Ligand SMILES: NC(=O)C1=CN([C@@H]2O[C@H](COP(=O)(O)OP(=O)(O)OC[C@H]3O[C@@H](n4cnc5c(N)ncnc54)[C@H](O)[C@@H]3O)[C@@H](O)[C@H]2O)C=CC1
């Protein structure tokens with residue numbers, strides 16, 4: 001099939017690359033000339049494991065193209081997938097301005113009878129709204145399908161190729177079947193729904209997962225207070241198939257480009273329809289306080305933070321991505337800076353993006369060794385594999401004080417116990433102090 005994808009972000013690029021991999025002819029369109037230039041040279045503008053090799057392979061095979069011209073991209077496309085951003089606006093609602101512009105771009109160059117697929121995460125009713133925008137700008141016939149995306153950053157390619165499900169929402173059976181056919185080579189279960197249900201499935205899924213994280217974080221806080229161990233508690237809960245093991249990792253809260261904004265957008269929709277979804281308010285408020293946890297723990301330990309030097313390991317909102325959107329490291333940096341502490345941070349891939357968001361209120365190191373030198377404490381903020389492999393006995397020797405606050409419970413207990421001197425403060429389980 002001839003497919004055009006609007007937006008070469010995490011979702012658009014991963015989708016375009018994977019659809020070309022399974023045999024379709026894909027042209028990806030973006031308004032960002034720099035991104036398109038890099039993509040044409042076979043360089044991915046985002047860090048995403050496995051993406052660049054598929055990009056090179058399918059570009060070389062002539063199945064994957066990139067352009068900034070909507071005309072060039074759309075004139076032959078039988079399926080048009082819109083994957084532009086829907087960020088959060090000031091009132092918590094989803095900002096649909098990119099989507100509205102994309103709809104206008106589509107209507108200007110649409111091939112008659114093309115199917116317009118909305119993959120961006122959009123509030124209930126948005127597919128109908130986009131349909132009316134396109135219809136107001138063109139007389140050509142077209143069809144619409146809602147097809148929300150569930151991939152995670154850091155495993156976008158795997159999640160696309162081996163998704164748990166594909167949701168196809170449409171009032172037009174023929175269009176829905178064509179999109180099902182487009183995905184057939186992936187061999188993933190498909191669920192057909194109406195448009196509004198498809199739109200709701202996306203928000204309900206993200207809000208549920210975010211709530212699961214806030215729930216386990218509150219249980220972790222309670223575990224600390226009563227002397228239980230969150231790892232055992234989460235294990236014990238997760239063994240119940242009705243609960244499931246996934247998304248029960250306690251830590252310093254959820255971040256990223258989606259959970260924070262999507263929970264707020266769903267709450268906004270609920271408000272518009274007079275539904276008081278107070279559970280979501282709690283999910284948000286627990287998450288906000290959880291992001292401050294490491295700083296609170298540090299304050300408890302040191303009494304005052306002025307003049308203290310903190311090595312911060314990890315900046316991105318999760319491992320295997322360079323994305324800094326809503327990363328807990330932003331809040332932690334701000335609080336430590338306000339308290340007069342010095343922060344020197346290291347991240348394997350997110351440092352350049354972090355500099356744009358956090359700026360020069362903290363320093364950036366090129367390696368773990370540089371970050372930890374003479375530090376009063378180490379804050380583990382993102383659980384990159386590199387950090388799990390550290391020789392903690394050696395790390396603590398390089399520090400001024402051997403104090404570690406592990407915001408992701410990611411350091412192995414036997415490595416901690418192998419240190420001759422250490423103070424280790426995890427989340428939701430007993431601290432380890434060896435003098
Ligand atoms: N990032 C993620 O892991 C996931 C994101 N989503 C949703 O997918 C959507 C896209 O998210 P991301 O890929 O993270 O966004 P992104 O911000 O990384 O990329 C969006 C891209 O669209 C381009 N763009 C904007 N207007 C355009 C237009 N008129 N024509 C062509 N290109 C245009 C931008 O230049 C940018 O490169 C959002 O609605 C998001 O909520 C859904 C699932 C996962």
Ligand SMILES: O=C(O)[C@H]1O[C@H](OP(=O)(O)OP(=O)(O)OC[C@H]2O[C@@H](n3ccc(=O)[nH]c3=O)[C@H](O)[C@@H]2O)[C@H](O)[C@@H](O)[C@@H]1O
Nearest residue numbers: 149150151152153247248249251253254255256258317318
């Ligand atoms: O709509 C989206 O954008 C995507 O949002 C999330 O994907 P993503 O944000 O890439 O990453 P996750 O692995 O879900 O992690 C999100 C945040 O939750 C945190 N998290 C995750 C799991 C957990 O057990 N505990 C926990 O604190 C992570 O550290 C991270 O900050 C969802 O998992 C995807 O299904 C969805 O498509």
